[in-house]
Amino acid sequence: MDKIIIHGGKRLKGEVQVSGAKNSALPLLFATLLAPGVHRVSNVPHLRDIDTAEKLLKILGAQVERENGTFAVDASSIESVEAPYDLVRTMRASVLVLGPLLARCGHARVSLPGGCAIGARPINLHLKGFEALGAKITLDHGYVEARARGGLRGGRIRFDIPTVGGTENLLMAATLAKGTTVIENAACEPEIVDLAEALTKMGARIKGAGSDTISIEGVRELQPFAHAVMPDRIEAGTFLIAAAMTRGEVRVRGLCAAHQEALVLKLREAGVEISGEGDELRVKGPRKILPVDIRTCPYPGFPTDMQAQFMALMTLADGASVISENVFENRFMHVCELQRMGADIAIDGHTAVVRGVKKLFGAPVMATDLRASASLVLAGLAADNTTEVARIYHLDRGYERIEEKLKGLGADVERVRE
Numbered sequence: 001m002d003k004i005i006i007h008g009g010k011r012l013k014g015e016v017q018v019s020g021a022k023n024s025a026l027p028l029l030f031a032t033l034l035a036p037g038v039h040r041v042s043n044v045p046h047l048r049d050i051d052t053a054e055k056l057l058k059i060l061g062a063q064v065e066r067e068n069g070t071f072a073v074d075a076s077s078i079e080s081v082e083a084p085y086d087l088v089r090t091m092r093a094s095v096l097v098l099g100p101l102l103a104r105c106g107h108a109r110v111s112l113p114g115g116c117a118i119g120a121r122p123i124n125l126h127l128k129g130f131e132a133l134g135a136k137i138t139l140d141h142g143y144v145e146a147r148a149r150g151g152l153r154g155g156r157i158r159f160d161i162p163t164v165g166g167t168e169n170l171l172m173a174a175t176l177a178k179g180t181t182v183i184e185n186a187a188c189e190p191e192i193v194d195l196a197e198a199l200t201k202m203g204a205r206i207k208g209a210g211s212d213t214i215s216i217e218g219v220r221e222l223q224p225f226a227h228a229v230m231p232d233r234i235e236a237g238t239f240l241i242a243a244a245m246t247r248g249e250v251r252v253r254g255l256c257a258a259h260q261e262a263l264v265l266k267l268r269e270a271g272v273e274i275s276g277e278g279d280e281l282r283v284k285g286p287r288k289i290l291p292v293d294i295r296t297c298p299y300p301g302f303p304t305d306m307q308a309q310f311m312a313l314m315t316l317a318d319g320a321s322v323i324s325e326n327v328f329e330n331r332f333m334h335v336c337e338l339q340r341m342g343a344d345i346a347i348d349g350h351t352a353v354v355r356g357v358k359k360l361f362g363a364p365v366m367a368t369d370l371r372a373s374a375s376l377v378l379a380g381l382a383a384d385n386t387t388e389v390a391r392i393y394h395l396d397r398g399y400e401r402i403e404e405k406l407k408g409l410g411a412d413v414e415r416v417r418e
């Protein structure tokens with residue numbers, strides 16, 4: 001198992017290029033299952049979750065070739081409609097094959113993902129949505145079995161809470177349903193807009209993606225598509241915070257500034273200087289970090305996937321901040337590890353009160369999930385002495401060449417095999 005060793009205290013300087021978004025690449029790769037022919041998905045980041053998606057596509061019968069971040073997926077023949085436990089266990093987003101398989105084959109079997117480090121994370125809303133499109137759902141030995149004899153038909157879905165994966169799964173399923181589907185209280189994340197753009201290139205008829213009501217007029221068949229994955233707004237945000245925490249000066253390139261608005265507003269409140277627009281932001285860390293409260297919410301609110309990293313920043317603020325996690329029930333796993341580095345954090349239910357300290361101290365810490373790992377790396381970059389982050393396979397699920405990119409900004413970071 002690899003670990004990352006960070007000798008902290010270096011001010012980050014220079015330029016860094018953002019990779020394609022994992023959370024967009026995954027649904028786009030699974031959308032290829034909707035139509036026969038060769039699809040091309042480019043700007044795909046090189047990550048462990050993407051390797052898992054490739055394995056799953058191959059198990060289902062697709063032929064996959066990848067070269068320099070471009071995937072050519074030939075989904076002409078589907079040989080299996082089952083996503084096995086071993087893959088779903090390592091990557092929950094595997095459940096996103098349900099929608100495309102059900103729409104194209106009328107049948108799909110996917111292992112129930114179970115809980116994970118950040119909460120229970122059920123898929124009940126996905127399943128309720130498929131039922132509204134006429135699918136019969138049964139549970140059998142830990143697997144969800146969805147069947148739609150004679151195909152899916154359009155219907156009205158109103159999610160109890162906006163779910164990103166649920167919206168993506170239903171959006172894909174509805175493209176081939178008979179008639180019109182309306183998804184209300186849909187998630188509005190930019191990754192949904194990216195998916196809808198690709199589906200539209202395939203011939204799907206979609207209106208309202210990016211708003212809370214999406215309507216989809218089903219078509220008989222779809223064609224292969226070519227699409228470049230949007231920039232990773234969470235990776236970009238993590239670099240913005242890395243620069244801020246180390247009092248550095250960094251140009252983050254290849255992002256979409258419009259997607260960073262909630263974070264940028266909060267960083268400015270914290271005294272961080274940020275300028276730029278379009279596909280680039282320049283950030284300059286302040287001498288004094290001011291305390292700022294955040295509440296995580298669905299897009300366009302403050303992203304839950306940036307909560308752990310923002311908390312790392314607040315550990316060094318000049319005062320107390322309140323961080324409320326409203327999307328996942330158990331997303332404070334990084335707190336104990338940050339405390340081992342000298343952070344002063346108290347948790348009460350969904351809320352953490354972070355009292356800024358003058359310094360963090362390097363320590364051996366353990367990554368518990370993807371974004372928690374990122375917060376520990378950030379803390380390590382700003383801390384005195386040496387921080388060792390173990391179990392960084394979590395980090396490799398979502399950050400492409402992170403240590404190389406940080407080294408390019410002058411960080412003293414190395415990866416070692418344990």
Ligand code: UD1
Nearest residue numbers: 023093121122123124125126162163164165166305327328
């Ligand atoms: C996606 C992202 C993840 C991000 C999350 C919220 C991917 C691959 N992952 O996850 O990085 O943190 O959005 O922005 O894109 N819920 C239910 N029932 C359901 C579905 C969801 O109760 O059927 C709940 C979840 O437990 C959670 C909330 O809804 O509390 C939001 O989850 P959701 O938006 O579905 O997250 P994911 O799509 O799993």
